[in-house]
Structures are given as structure tokens and as C-alpha cells.
Amino acid sequence: MTTKQISRPKSKLWMAAIKPPMYSVAIMPIWVGSAVAFTEKRVFNLTIFATFLAAAILILAWENISNDVFDAETGIDINKHHSLVNLTGKKTLVFWLGNFCLIAGLLGILAIATWQNDPTVIIIILLSCALGYMYQGPPFRLGYQGLGEIICFFAFGPLAVSAGYYSQTPTWSISSLAASVIVGIVTSLILFCSHFHQVKDDIAAGKRSPIVRLGTAKGAKLLTWFTASIYPLTLLFVLLGFFPIWTLLSWLSLPYAFKLCRHVQHNHNQPEKVSNCKFIAVAIHFWSCLLLGLGFVIAGV
Structure with a gap:
């Protein structure tokens, strides 16, 4: 496996380090929260939405970059040739690049809080960032204790979706909380899949x-x-009246779910074959969340 990784073109290693598909993890909670707000309150502020998306992407970039730095300190990434630290050989530079992304992202959230004259959104995001740091950062490193999926669920589920909803309304919503459960599960699924190989x-x-x-x-x-x-849960929330029936569009992501489960069942103990399973999980995340939000939007039109 190591030989194959070394022989990969440098450009592909950089793309693997940057992880473009993974940024749907930052985008979808804001999309779903904003979609629920549109349905319930008939409001949609494009400026706030765009600012939040940009800020969320920057904050996730900080988390990904800093995780490479923290993993370099423990030696767990010694065979990970697409680690930013391994690619550049400049751990300090990578560390400060991550901090720059965090500061820029938080400034975007601060702008939203200032426009609303309400600190709630930035408080939620700071709490989410704290969980993100505790996942890999010293002295906590809770991910090393097997708690990463739980942290991921709350950071990208209830916290992020609620922040997306609140940034548009600003109020709270049971439907938004229910939607955050779906988003949190499919986000944690990506992290869970990343361990097999x-x-x-x-x-x-x-x-x-x-x-x-x-x-x-x-x-x-x-x-x-x-x-x-996630599929019976979505149906349950429809039957309970928390979701409009259009949210069952998210079931169109089922082919990716079948593909993921079959792939992992057959290759779970073969690192080279199972290493791509997290990208199938990203596809489930992207399509289920996109269609879930679209279901809310259609119901609100």
C-alpha cells in the first residue's frame, strides 16, 4: 500500500490532502437548517446564507489542516503521504495556515451575529469549534478514545443545523432539531468509514x-x-408531522447506501479495497442532505 501511495502523482496527493468532496460536510448543515427556516418562516437571507457557507468551509478547512498537524505529532500519519505536513515538511506553516482559516471563518460568523445584533450563532459555532479541537487536539485527543463519531454527530448535526436555522430566523425549531439528527448521523458515517483501512x-x-x-x-x-x-427515521419524522412529505426525496440516495454496505461487507478486512468507502459515504451525505433540504424548500414554495 505504501509503495502505491508514493508512486501517485504529486497533484493527486495534493487533491487527496485538500479533500474537495469532504467540504459538503460544512455546506449541508447550513443548507438543511436554512431550508427548514424557509419552509417554516418563509424567510431566506441570501447574504447571510452565502456568508455562513464561506465561513463554514473555512472552519472545516481549519479542522482538517489542524488534524494533520496533531496526527503528525502522534506519528499516526507516518504512512499517510497525502497529509499536508508530510507533503510540505513544514508543520509550523501548516499549523498557522489552519489558524488563519479558523480566524477568517469566525470573522464571517461574527459578521452574521453583528447583522442580527444577537451573539447566539457565534456562541453555537464556537462550541462546535471547541468540540472539533477536542476531537484531535492535545491534551484531549478524544478521537483517540473512540469518541470521534459522537463529537462529529453533535458538531455537524444539532449544533451546525441549529446555527443555520437560527441565522435565518432567529428562533428555534423542533423540525430543525429533527433534521439535525439525520444530518448528524450521515456525517458521523463518513468518519466511521474512514477507520476501516x-x-x-x-x-x-x-x-x-x-x-x-x-x-x-x-x-x-x-x-x-x-x-x-436514516431512512426509517426520515419516514417517522414525516409521519409525526415534523417533516413535509417531500423530504422523502432523500430516499433517492438509497442506491449509494446499498453500494456502501455491500462494498464494506465484502472488503472490510482488505485495506486497499475498502479505503474508498468514505467517499461513498460522502455521496450518501451529499445526496441525502441535498434532497432533504430540497424537500423542505418544495414544501415551502
Whole structure:
């Protein structure tokens, strides 16, 4: 596996380091929260929405960049040739680049709070950032204790979706909270999938990821239940009246869910084959969240 990674063109390593598809993780909570606000309150401020998206992307860039720095300190990324630290060989520069992204992103959120004359949104995002730091940053490194998926659920689910909703209204909503459960689960799914191919490196670095704790076979079975849960939950929220029926459009992401579960079941213990499963999970995240939000928008038109 290491030889293949070294032989990859530098441009592909840079693209893998930047992770463009992963930024849907930052975009979709704001999209879904804003879509719920549009349906319930008939409001949509494009300036706030665009500012929030840009800020969310910058903040996620900080988290990804700083995670490379923190992982370099523990040695867990020694075989990860698309780590920004390994690519540049300049850990301090990468660290400050990440901090620049964080500051720029928080300034965008501060602008929204100033326009609203209400600090609630920036308080929520600061809490989300604190969770993001605790995931990998010293002395916490909660991701190394197998708590990353729980942190991911709250940071990108209830906190981020609620912030997206509040930035438009500014009020709270049960429907927004229900939607945040769906977004939180599919976001955590991406992180869960990222562990299958790096079990040996995780064990060597003392990282007790869920897959290290469970083993790849049990992890693959849990993944199936984890993935499948979002579809009956969406239907339940429709039946309870929290979601409009149009949100069942999110079920159109089912082909990706089947593809992910089959792929991991067949290849869970083969790192080279299973390493791409997180990108299938990204596709589930993108399409389920996009269509969930679209369902709210259609219902609100």
C-alpha cells in the first residue's frame, strides 16, 4: 500500500490532502437548517446564507489542516503521504495556515451575529469549534478514545443545523432539531468509514477507534444498521408531522447506501479495497442532505 501511495502523482496527493468532496460536510448543515427556516418562516437571507457557507468551509478547512498537524505529532500519519505536513515538511506553516482559516471563518460568523445584533450563532459555532479541537487536539485527543463519531454527530448535526436555522430566523425549531439528527448521523458515517483501512496504523499509535475496538467484521455489520437508520427515521419524522412529505426525496440516495454496505461487507478486512468507502459515504451525505433540504424548500414554495 505504501509503495502505491508514493508512486501517485504529486497533484493527486495534493487533491487527496485538500479533500474537495469532504467540504459538503460544512455546506449541508447550513443548507438543511436554512431550508427548514424557509419552509417554516418563509424567510431566506441570501447574504447571510452565502456568508455562513464561506465561513463554514473555512472552519472545516481549519479542522482538517489542524488534524494533520496533531496526527503528525502522534506519528499516526507516518504512512499517510497525502497529509499536508508530510507533503510540505513544514508543520509550523501548516499549523498557522489552519489558524488563519479558523480566524477568517469566525470573522464571517461574527459578521452574521453583528447583522442580527444577537451573539447566539457565534456562541453555537464556537462550541462546535471547541468540540472539533477536542476531537484531535492535545491534551484531549478524544478521537483517540473512540469518541470521534459522537463529537462529529453533535458538531455537524444539532449544533451546525441549529446555527443555520437560527441565522435565518432567529428562533428555534423542533423540525430543525429533527433534521439535525439525520444530518448528524450521515456525517458521523463518513468518519466511521474512514477507520476501516487504517486499523494497523491506529493500533500502532494507540488510537482506539470504533473499528479497532469492534474489529472490521463487526464494524461492517454496525455500518449497515448505522446507514439504514436514516431512512426509517426520515419516514417517522414525516409521519409525526415534523417533516413535509417531500423530504422523502432523500430516499433517492438509497442506491449509494446499498453500494456502501455491500462494498464494506465484502472488503472490510482488505485495506486497499475498502479505503474508498468514505467517499461513498460522502455521496450518501451529499445526496441525502441535498434532497432533504430540497424537500423542505418544495414544501415551502
